[in-house]
Amino acid sequence: MILRLLNRACVLSGSVRLKSTLSTFFDEMGKSGIILKSATTGIFENLALEDWIHDHVDLQNRSMLLSWRNSPAVVIGRHQNPWQECNLPLMRRLGIPLARRRSGGGTVFHDFGNINMTFFISKKKYDRHRNLKVITSALKALRPDLEVAATDRFDILLNGHYKISGTAAKLGRTSAYHHCTLLCSVDRSVLSSVLKSNTSEVIKSNATPSVPSPVRNLLDVDPTLDSDTIMNAVASQYSNEFGFDGPVITVDPSHEALMPGIHKMAQDLQMWEWIYGRTPKFSVCSSLVVDDVTVKLDMDIKNGAVEQCAMEIPEDWLPSEMVNEFTSALNGSKYCPNEAAVLVAAFTRTVSVTADVAEKIHRLCAGVVSVM
Amino acid sequence: MAMCAALRCVSANFSAALPLLTRPAHIWTCQNSLRPNVLRTLYTSSRLSGALKFTDKHEWVRVEGNVGTVGISNFAQEALGDVVYCGLPEVGTKLEQMEEFGALESVKAASELYSPLTGEVTEINTNLTDNPGLVNKACYEDGWLIKMTIEKPAELDELMDEAAYEKFIKSLDS
Numbered sequence: 001m002i003l004r005l006l007n008r009a010c011v012l013s014g015s016v017r018l019k020s021t022l023s024t025f026f027d028e029m030g031k032s033g034i035i036l037k038s039a040t041t042g043i044f045e046n047l048a049l050e051d052w053i054h055d056h057v058d059l060q061n062r063s064m065l066l067s068w069r070n071s072p073a074v075v076i077g078r079h080q081n082p083w084q085e086c087n088l089p090l091m092r093r094l095g096i097p098l099a100r101r102r103s104g105g106g107t108v109f110h111d112f113g114n115i116n117m118t119f120f121i122s123k124k125k126y127d128r129h130r131n132l133k134v135i136t137s138a139l140k141a142l143r144p145d146l147e148v149a150a151t152d153r154f155d156i157l158l159n160g161h162y163k164i165s166g167t168a169a170k171l172g173r174t175s176a177y178h179h180c181t182l183l184c185s186v187d188r189s190v191l192s193s194v195l196k197s198n199t200s201e202v203i204k205s206n207a208t209p210s211v212p213s214p215v216r217n218l219l220d221v222d223p224t225l226d227s228d229t230i231m232n233a234v235a236s237q238y239s240n241e242f243g244f245d246g247p248v249i250t251v252d253p254s255h256e257a258l259m260p261g262i263h264k265m266a267q268d269l270q271m272w273e274w275i276y277g278r279t280p281k282f283s284v285c286s287s288l289v290v291d292d293v294t295v296k297l298d299m300d301i302k303n304g305a306v307e308q309c310a311m312e313i314p315e316d317w318l319p320s321e322m323v324n325e326f327t328s329a330l331n332g333s334k335y336c337p338n339e340a341a342v343l344v345a346a347f348t349r350t351v352s353v354t355a356d357v358a359e360k361i362h363r364l365c366a367g368v369v370s371v372m
Numbered sequence: 373m374a375m376c377a378a379l380r381c382v383s384a385n386f387s388a389a390l391p392l393l394t395r396p397a398h399i400w401t402c403q404n405s406l407r408p409n410v411l412r413t414l415y416t417s418s419r420l421s422g423a424l425k426f427t428d429k430h431e432w433v434r435v436e437g438n439v440g441t442v443g444i445s446n447f448a449q450e451a452l453g454d455v456v457y458c459g460l461p462e463v464g465t466k467l468e469q470m471e472e473f474g475a476l477e478s479v480k481a482a483s484e485l486y487s488p489l490t491g492e493v494t495e496i497n498t499n500l501t502d503n504p505g506l507v508n509k510a511c512y513e514d515g516w517l518i519k520m521t522i523e524k525p526a527e528l529d530e531l532m533d534e535a536a537y538e539k540f541i542k543s544l545d546s
Contacts, residue, residue, distance in 0.1 A: 104482035169481035
């Protein structure tokens with residue numbers, strides 16, 4: 001491994017000694033605390049980096065802080081329902097990906113104006129308040145007049161009212177990670193529009209819900225508080241709190257040789273079965289208006305797939321055999337607009353229908369897809 | 373668990389009802405003389421029969437015939453806090469010993485669950501869907517998580533019996 005020391009930072013480059021991984025590198029460093037920064041801004045690569053460190057690095061006598069930022073993405077908690085938490089059609093139009101993380105908690109929007117911080121430690125020493133204190137102390141060291149404080153829910157509030165940070169955590173076999181966001185200069189108009197579901201009223205689910213809060217950016221209260229300044233301050237404070245000294249190490253999660261298996265972890269996080277398929281069972285009960293006709297739609301979705309689909313449609317608008325064919329086509333399919341559209345198109349080709357009926361089925365499909 | 377809860381309830385009622393008087397001496401004596409580990413022993417000997425075996429990750433398994441019922445121990449549910457969601461596997465899922473099979477979510481930490489044995493999931497506790505708090509309230513009874521087949525009975529010998537588990541958690545406290 002070649003280390004290049006740049007000021008206080010050092011960058012691990014791609015050329016690696018055989019059998020040497022990031023894990024052995026940390027062991028060789030022999031430090032009780034390490035600060036990392038991710039070189040990538042891809043949400044899946046960064047979530048995979050967290051999981052890789054959690055699974056492979058010995059954290060029994062060591063603590064680590066990883067800071068990372070992403071290009072725009074929405075991240076839901078492990079047991080959440082994306083249809084309930086965010087506006088999926090809007091996200092598709094804006095090209096904003098959805099990710100499901102392995103920790104619990106609620107839904108957040110990330111962009112370059114948000115800093116994510118992950119505190120890795122042994123399960124024994126897991127202490128979220130201690131971690132949040134690192135952040136609030138760092139901010140106060142930068143700007144003594146700043147009113148920031150952590151709550152019982154492990155949020156950080158600005159001026160006692162605006163949420164600037166939310167927390168989630170995962171407890172594994174022997175170690176744990178606690179990660180949180182920090183709003184520096186996030187695009188708040190995008191945040192509020194993507195985090196508002198277009199279909200939550202029609203969904204009945206026991207998935208863990210988010211707790212919406214009014215938010216603010218640190219940059220709004222002090223234009224000199226940019227992400228780099230803040231990340232450096234937090235790194236300093238972390239070193240003080242956890243009692244060690246060392247450079248901030250930049251890690252690139254795309255280096256498979258350095259972190260064997262990380263590429264697959266990132267791939268797994270992008271699979272439909274993980275992102276959508278892990279949604280707890282829910283039901284959709286909606287009244288759609290198609291061609292001035294009211295259609296009652298009832299669906300049960302399990303593992304992201306339509307387990308059961310029923311529709312009430314006036315017989316004179318569409319004959320019941322057609323309706324039955326339509327619902328059968330959807331049964332067992334992914335609860336996904338593309339999949340539904342493809343299936344319905346396929347079924348209209350296999351049954352002989354008049355052009356008029358075909359048009360109606362097409363519009364009905366558009367209505368159904370609007371809740372996906 | 374029942375005795376613990378009863379003592380807590382009694383002391384709570386007293387402190388609410390008699391804020392200005394000193395607490396009755398006999399209640400204090402009870403609390404002081406019964407140390408936590410003694411309470412745990414009283415609890416475990418009073419609950420259901422059916423030998424429990426424990427993993428060092430605080431899961432338990434109770435064997436009845438060919439089926440193992442799996443849950444988390446009192447130590448684990450206390451450490452977890454109020455469970456708000458149980459993420460359990462599908463019936464039919466094949467599990468290896470120590471394989472992650474789901475997660476319990478509580479106060480925003482998702483805690484992974486590890487299979488104590490190799491086998492296939494035959495049943496999951498559907499009561500936990502609407503009532504995840506059962507894991508806290510009755511972790512050895514109604515708060516069970518999954519039932520599974522026991523493909524390798526020898527694995528049971530590797531697990532701790534109750535006495536060994538009690539010793540194990542005492543060693544963690546120190």
